[in-house]
Amino acid sequence: MKILITGSAGFIGFSFAKKLLEKKIYKIVGIDNFNDYYDINLKKKRNNILKNYKNYKFNKVDITDKKKIEKIFKNEKFDFVFHFAAQAGVRYSINFPRKYMESNLMGFFNILENVKKYRVKRLFYASSSSVYGENKNFPLNEKENIFPKNIYALSKKVNEEIANIFNRYYKVKLTGLRFFTIYGEWGRPDMMMLKFINSYYNNKTFELYNFGNHVRDFTYIGDAVAIMYLLLKKHKKLDNNEIFNICSNKPINLKEIILFMKKNEINPKIKKVTLQKADILKTHGNNSKLIRFTKFKKFSDWKESLKRTIEWYQKNML
Ligand SMILES: NC(=O)c1ccc[n+]([C@@H]2O[C@H](COP(=O)([O-])OP(=O)(O)OC[C@H]3O[C@@H](n4cnc5c(N)ncnc54)[C@H](O)[C@@H]3O)[C@@H](O)[C@H]2O)c1
Numbered sequence: 001m002k003i004l005i006t007g008s009a010g011f012i013g014f015s016f017a018k019k020l021l022e023k024k025i026y027k028i029v030g031i032d033n034f035n036d037y038y039d040i041n042l043k044k045k046r047n048n049i050l051k052n053y054k055n056y057k058f059n060k061v062d063i064t065d066k067k068k069i070e071k072i073f074k075n076e077k078f079d080f081v082f083h084f085a086a087q088a089g090v091r092y093s094i095n096f097p098r099k100y101m102e103s104n105l106m107g108f109f110n111i112l113e114n115v116k117k118y119r120v121k122r123l124f125y126a127s128s129s130s131v132y133g134e135n136k137n138f139p140l141n142e143k144e145n146i147f148p149k150n151i152y153a154l155s156k157k158v159n160e161e162i163a164n165i166f167n168r169y170y171k172v173k174l175t176g177l178r179f180f181t182i183y184g185e186w187g188r189p190d191m192m193m194l195k196f197i198n199s200y201y202n203n204k205t206f207e208l209y210n211f212g213n214h215v216r217d218f219t220y221i222g223d224a225v226a227i228m229y230l231l232l233k234k235h236k237k238l239d240n241n242e243i244f245n246i247c248s249n250k251p252i253n254l255k256e257i258i259l260f261m262k263k264n265e266i267n268p269k270i271k272k273v274t275l276q277k278a279d280i281l282k283t284h285g286n287n288s289k290l291i292r293f294t295k296f297k298k299f300s301d302w303k304e305s306l307k308r309t310i311e312w313y314q315k316n317m318l
Pocket residue numbers: 006007008009010011012013031032033034035037043061062063064083084085086087088089102103107126127128129130178179180181182183188
């Protein structure tokens with residue numbers, strides 16, 4: 001079985017590609033443009049790990065490059081596509097909205113057109129918890145109204161809507177994955193947990209937005225990857241077009257995380273700053289649909305996973 005993973009040098013794409021390659025039964029083709037949104041060396045390190053597997057093939061391509069993307073689809077004949085390549089980040093979207101239009105809208109559309117043309121069995125694509133905006137009907141289920149609050153969230157909402165149209169008119173099969181704050185080994189240095197650890201080891205001041213009064217439904221990468229694997233295995237039972245929250249349903253206050261970090265001797269200087277206007281105060285997803293379908297039950301204990309993340313950082317990033 002051949003699977004395309006876009007954004008394969010990114011956090012989630014890399015982690016999922018590695019999981020599939022470890023099974024030894026999948027051929028994986030990875031695509032990434034190594035953009036410089038965060039440390040390119042981290043992306044290269046991830047990609048080098050994948051390149052050690054003989055079933056892995058990598059293409060440095062931008063998903064907005066229509067011709068090159070089509071050529072890859074034509075040559076490879078994928079069974080499934082997992083689309084993670086996107087311009088991520090909520091705060092960055094205030095200053096660089098065009099990047100979201102290009103990668104998240106045109107890039108997404110290029111992938112979708114080829115999924116249709118080359119009859120891929122199903123496209124799994126990354127959406128985001130940020131589509132819910134400030135909806136406070138916690139825990140938020142997939143049927144809740146969505147109110148994107150920034151260009152990033154809007155780009156994900158539009159992805160979901162284009163997906164609906166492609167399903168309705170062209171019978172393309174799709175599964176949207178609304179990720180909620182994924183963290184863990186090989187994670188993203190622009191996100192809270194790794195940013196905090198990084199600040200400590202690089203002697204930088206950590207800026208704590210909204211004085212730490214944020215709550216996030218932190219979800220461990222190991223759980224997210226195991227869940228995606230179950231979705232792939234059960235793909236025949238999936239509806240033709242549906243969306244899942246990928247979340248642990250256990251919201252944690254940032255202050256609690258900082259206390260735990262300090263207990264583990266991760267103690268950077270902290271500067272408390274006011275709320276950033278693109279930020280959302282709280283995320284808390286309902287995962288009962290996901291659990292019902294996948295039968296995945298045992299979400300990791302966040303303290304244990306965070307400890308593992310700190311140990312991974314000390315071993316690999318210092
Ligand atoms: N990590 C999270 O908590 C989280 C939460 C919600 C949604 N998501 C979504 O999940 C997906 C993966 O997120 P991630 O955390 O792994 O982010 P990431 O930034 O680590 O990975 C994205 C990868 O895509 C690549 N990329 C970006 N634009 C590209 C383009 N035009 N062409 C080719 N490659 C391109 C980047 O170089 C990067 O390696 C994204 O769509 C993101 O919006 C992530």
